Amino acid sequence: MSAPIRVAVIGYGMAGRIFHTAVVNATPGMELACVVQRTGNDAAEHYPGIKLTRSIEEMLADQSIDLAIVATPSHNHFEVAEQCLRAGKNVVIDKPFTLTSDEAARLIHLARERQLIVTAYQNRRWDSDFKTVKQVMASGALGRLVVYEAHYDRFRQEPRLKVWRENGGPGGGLLFDLGPHLIDQAISLFGDPEAITASVRIEREGAVVDDAFDIHLAYPRLTVWLRSTLTAYAPGPRFTLHGTDGTFIKSGLDTQEDALKAGATFDSRCFGYEPPEQRGTLYRVGHEPELIETLPGDYRGYYASVRDALLGVAPLQVTPEQAWRTTRLIELARQSNAEGRTLKVDFSNAL
Secondary structure (H helix, E strand, C coil): CCCCEEEEEECCCHHHHHHHHHHHHHCCCEEEEEEECCCCCHHHHHCCCCEEECCHHHHHCCCCCCEEEECCCHHHHHHHHHHHHHCCCEEEECCCCCCCHHHHHHHHHHHHHHCCCEEECCHHHHCHHHHHHHHHHHHCCCCCEEEEEEECCCECCCCCCCCCCCCCCCCCCHHHHCHHHHHHHHHHHHCCCCEEEEEEECCCCCCCCCCEEEEEEEECCEEEEEEEECECCCCCCCEEEEECCEEEEECCCCCHHHHHHCCCCCCCCCCCCCCHHHCEEEEECCCCCEEECCCCCCCHHHHHHHHHHHHCCCCCCCCHHHHHHHHHHHHHHHHHHHHCCCEECCCCCCC
16 A cells, blocks of 8 residues: 655645645545644644644655645745745645746646646536536436536625735636636536637726626537626526536535535535535426436545546546646636637647
């Protein structure tokens, strides 16, 4: 049996605390060995026995660390990830991967040179609703898919101007926050689009960064809509899929984030399962509407994929090339909005 992969998490805000330490700690074959927390001792209190460091440099000096997870504010993802790669660490970066596709490419080339892994944290591929959407698509029940529409809506009436995501600094705004999830899910299903059209907006009074967006990705005989807003007091469906033989509509959000925030663990009863009332409905020609059981979500699947890639037993499911594509599509969405036009997408010579 292989020794566990020793992991360090850089940052212990919400991302580090909820989405990384908790998931790594619950993933077989991984050991949460170190947390870089500049102030406070929360991490050591939550995980007795780990090494708590105050600086990235101190963590990087530990030769036993195999994987560094960057869970810092978005604007310094590139700087911190580059530092870790140059120190010989494999790297996972919380979304957004980087703020520019040039930065993303530089990290990917550096990782290739050093024969290391660098990739983006895209846990939403392991959401219960998205797993169920994939199952319905694979079943063929919809016929040929013609429309895929995904929403990631929230309601936050007042801008939080003291929070870095909303104060106008680099790396803020909804497109950088939730856009990576929606875009990554789409390209994991459909690959590269042919064109992109986007509207990126500020809708709330007093907001200084984008808090809503609509992205249209054009594929041959398929239309993809990715939408998000912070003004959805009563949100509609999470996913709407139309095919030549039917429609699937799925409402509600995966429950894992709220459960982890509430202190639940992956071995808690019913963890990752949605309440029955959130089941999606399949409408098919010649059939009665059918409630579809939602598959359980499990974020551990992400880190299990990273573990298996590091051990050389399976390829990464979230590849660095996909992380670059997601970053580039965010750039193109902003350009499309600024110029008010549809842009061609051509990644044939990328990376």
